[in-house]
Amino acid sequence: MQQTIVDRIEPVAEDVVSLVLRGATGPLAPWEPGAHVDLALPNWLTRQYSLCGDPTDRESYRVAIRYERLSRGGSEYIHRFLRQGRTLEVSLPRNHFPLHPAPExxxxxxxxxxxxxxxxxxxxxxxxxxxxxxxxxxxxxxxxxxxxxxxxxxxxxxxxxxxxxxxxxxxxxxxxxxxxxxxxxxxxxxxxxxxxxxxxxxxxxxxRFRPVPRSFAPDTEFEAVCARSGRTVQVAPGESLLDALNHAGTPVASGCREGVCGSCEIGVLDGEPEHRDDIGAPAGRMYACVSRALSPRLVLDL
Incomplete structure (x- = not known):
């Protein structure tokens, strides 16, 4: 995580504010168009926002947040309680929406x-x-x-x-x-x-900001083997891999818990994942918040 300071909070439309986050200890990590970051908010919530500033500016990031009437606590905190000068932890940028070369x-x-x-x-x-x-x-x-x-x-x-x-x-x-x-x-x-x-x-x-509704086969129990720690975790039907790992003492970072942000990406060394995310996990990776297993056992790089 990177330490930033809220440099400016500016209204940019009805119910939308822009945050400019300045690096607290030096230049911030580079990013490319389409990238987003996780903001760890002081109310213990983590939320994802697309970077909308200038990628050549290594001193600050800019994001914009719309106030949601049915807020789960993220946009409400930012709009009502966040103040200039507050320190925020921000993740390294991730990009699941890259701009590919094209003639137009x-x-x-x-x-x-x-x-x-x-x-x-x-x-x-x-x-x-x-x-x-x-x-x-x-x-x-x-x-x-x-x-x-x-x-x-x-x-x-x-x-x-x-x-x-x-x-x-x-x-x-x-x-x-x-x-x-x-x-x-x-x-x-x-x-x-x-x-x-x-x-x-x-x-x-x-x-997308929300996953596309899709149907999957009923959940089945599977075994998750953490290769580095040697821990074996049983994942029950109706329980996410993310929750099972966290409850077993193998914490995995997470954000949206809907398969759209990529915060909970983990490596798969053996077994066949069932990908239920909306991002498109690269080979040998999966998103633990929604994805499960098609094989009885997954070996994870954890």
Whole structure:
């Protein structure tokens, strides 16, 4: 974890604040567009936020947080109680939404989904790659960073206030794509579902804040062997691997507990995991908060 100090807290839209976190002991770890970090909040909660500042700035990170009416304690604490000067622990950046090389980009953002898209658009335009952004929100007042986008990117950005203008025709945007162009989208489920219907799967890269509802076979008990400690842990039906390991005295870091943030990634040395995450675990890895085992035994790099 990295030590940071809350340098600035600024309102950037209705119910949205931006935090600028300055490194407390020197430069912060580098990151690339699409990355996010875990914030360890003083109320004992850990929450994940996309980095939306400038990757070349090693002195500070910027994130933005929308106040959720049904907050589980994270956004409520930040909006109501967090103050300038407070020290926060921040994880090293992780990136499950990287910007791949392409001859052209179309970016789609909905509401707070603008946060990972901001540095992507900045990087693409700085590299001279043709890029455009369609940014949706119920009203301009609810959409963070509108003024910044207009000032920096001008007519590359199309702002769509859906209450007045309705939703854009994604099928028309798809038909106008040039060969090789990639689409990056982040926002609410309804927008991402529409994007998946409109754009070819191989050209669309999307990041979700909530997992897609899916069905799996009933849970079965399995054995988790921790290769480094020699501990063997039984994982019961209805119990997550993450909880079983933690209860057995093998703590694993975690955040969302929904399979979308990647905080609980662990190595698998033997056995067949059943991947239930929304990220796409790399070979030899799994996310302990939701994923289980298809084999009776997993050997873990723990």
């Amino acid at each position: 980009y179309l970016f789609l953002a909905g509401g707070i989904g603008i946060t990972p898209i901001l540095p992507m658009l900045r990087a693409a335009t700085a590299a001279g790659v043709p890029s455009s952004l369609v940014y949706l929100g119920q009203s301009v007042e609810t959409m963070p960073f509108v003024d910044e986008l207009r000032a920096r990117h001008g007519d590359r950005v199309r702002i769509v206030a859906t209450r007045q203008q309705g939703r854009p025709d994604l099928a028309a945007l798809a038909s106008a794509l040039n060969p090789g162009a990639l689409v990056y989208a982040c926002g609410p489920t309804s927008m991402l579902t529409a994007a998946e219907a409109a754009f070819p799967a191989g050209r669309l890269h999307a990041e």
